[in-house]
Amino acid sequence: MPEFAATVGTFDGLHLGHQDLLRQLRDAAVKRGLKTCVITFEKHPLATLMPDRCPQLLGYADFDGIDRIDRLQFTRDLADLTVRQFIRLLRDHYNVRLLLMGYNNKIGSDGNISHEQYISIGANEGVEIIFAKPYSIADGICPASSSIRKALDNGDIATANTMLGRRYSIDGTVVRGKQNGRKLGFPTLNLAIDRYRQLPSSGVYAGYIKAGSGTYNAVINIGNNPTIADGNPVTIEAHAIDCTIPEKYGDRISLEFAERLRDERKYPDLHTLIAAIRADIEKARGIL
Numbered sequence: 001m002p003e004f005a006a007t008v009g010t011f012d013g014l015h016l017g018h019q020d021l022l023r024q025l026r027d028a029a030v031k032r033g034l035k036t037c038v039i040t041f042e043k044h045p046l047a048t049l050m051p052d053r054c055p056q057l058l059g060y061a062d063f064d065g066i067d068r069i070d071r072l073q074f075t076r077d078l079a080d081l082t083v084r085q086f087i088r089l090l091r092d093h094y095n096v097r098l099l100l101m102g103y104n105n106k107i108g109s110d111g112n113i114s115h116e117q118y119i120s121i122g123a124n125e126g127v128e129i130i131f132a133k134p135y136s137i138a139d140g141i142c143p144a145s146s147s148i149r150k151a152l153d154n155g156d157i158a159t160a161n162t163m164l165g166r167r168y169s170i171d172g173t174v175v176r177g178k179q180n181g182r183k184l185g186f187p188t189l190n191l192a193i194d195r196y197r198q199l200p201s202s203g204v205y206a207g208y209i210k211a212g213s214g215t216y217n218a219v220i221n222i223g224n225n226p227t228i229a230d231g232n233p234v235t236i237e238a239h240a241i242d243c244t245i246p247e248k249y250g251d252r253i254s255l256e257f258a259e260r261l262r263d264e265r266k267y268p269d270l271h272t273l274i275a276a277i278r279a280d281i282e283k284a285r286g287i288l
Contacts (some may be wrong), residue, residue: 004037004068005029005098006090008107010145011040013058016165025100026065028130034098039090047152052196055149056198059170065086070094083108085116087125095287098128105131112188115192119211128281137162157257161198167207169196171254172236174247180228181237184270188237189247190223191255202234204261209238209245215288217241219280220255223264227273241281241288251255259287 007025011018022038023242026046028094029036032175046054063069072078081089086108090096099122099135106112136142143163152162152168160168168269181188189209193199202223209216218240226233247253261280 001095002035002096002161003095005032005034005155005222006037006039006094006096006266008039009102009105010044011061011165012044012145013059014062015145015148015163016137017135017144018217019165021102021132022066023122024048024132028098028100031097035077035225037068037070037094037096038063038066039094042094043074045074047074048196057196058148058198072128075180082110082111084121084125087122087127091127096127098130101129103134104140105129134217141258149198152198155203157171157200157205157260162221167256167258169254169256170199171252174249174251174253177235177237180225181239184274189245189253191236191238191253193236200257201263204264204280205257206259206287207260208256208258209240210256211245211247211251216243216245219284220257226266242285260265
């Protein structure tokens with residue numbers, strides 16, 4: 001087995017900070033003649049440690065340019081490993097010779113120690129440990145998965161997209177809805193997604209439908225359609241602008257969010273709702 005330079009983390013959303021960490025990993029590996037390895041987890045560690053505090057997930061894990069990806073089951077036994085034991089696991093099972101840690105990252109059950117202590121333990125176990133340089137974007141913002149989730153909770157798609165370095169997207173299965181959009185003259189695709197995925201807050205968004213090999217301009221609605229019937233469960237619906245998408249129930253599609261148009265509102269009647277939807281489509285055309 002080749003020798004590896006590795007980094008460890010959940011990489012939820014693979015935002016710009018994560019992408020910079022991977023760049024630093026590749027650079028460090030090249031300098032030392034090592035292959036690159038990302039060690040991540042099948043589920044968020046909090047799903048095991050504190051399920052009631054486990055966050056909704058941002059998804060996306062495209063580790064381009066990395067030689068090897070290992071996804072561990074995060075178990076109680078794994079969580080109980082000390083720093084030294086975890087480093088030995090990386091060395092003996094994954095042939096890691098360099099461990100790149102995030103500047104504020106911790107590993108091991110006794111991992112609340114200084115950088116110097118990590119480096120010393122690693123040296124004693126034959127693993128070089130280095131720490132990534134902090135990464136920030138405009139206005140000193142440091143991308144973080146928790147900050148992206150907060151932005152999405154607030155409907156702040158612009159901030160979320162800035163930290164991600166791309167449009168936030170969700171994917172799921174096309175399911176049968178109540179056909180309300182079709183009755184109003186605006187047929188929609190209804191999407192069922194994994195219950196652990198993070199949604200933007202309820203509202204209307206300009207974005208894109210990705211279905212098959214095509215990308216289509218769209219207006220996306222997240223909410224419970226209060227004008228038609230209060231108390232509905234939250235649905236995710238997307239109306240393709242100026243086209244019809246030949247998708248069928250059970251197909252997998254993705255939705256990308258470009259800009260928030262407005263809050264979801266309860267209108268006095270269907271005529272007012274239809275006028276609002278037409279205005280949403282016109283505004284989305286100008287954005288997309």
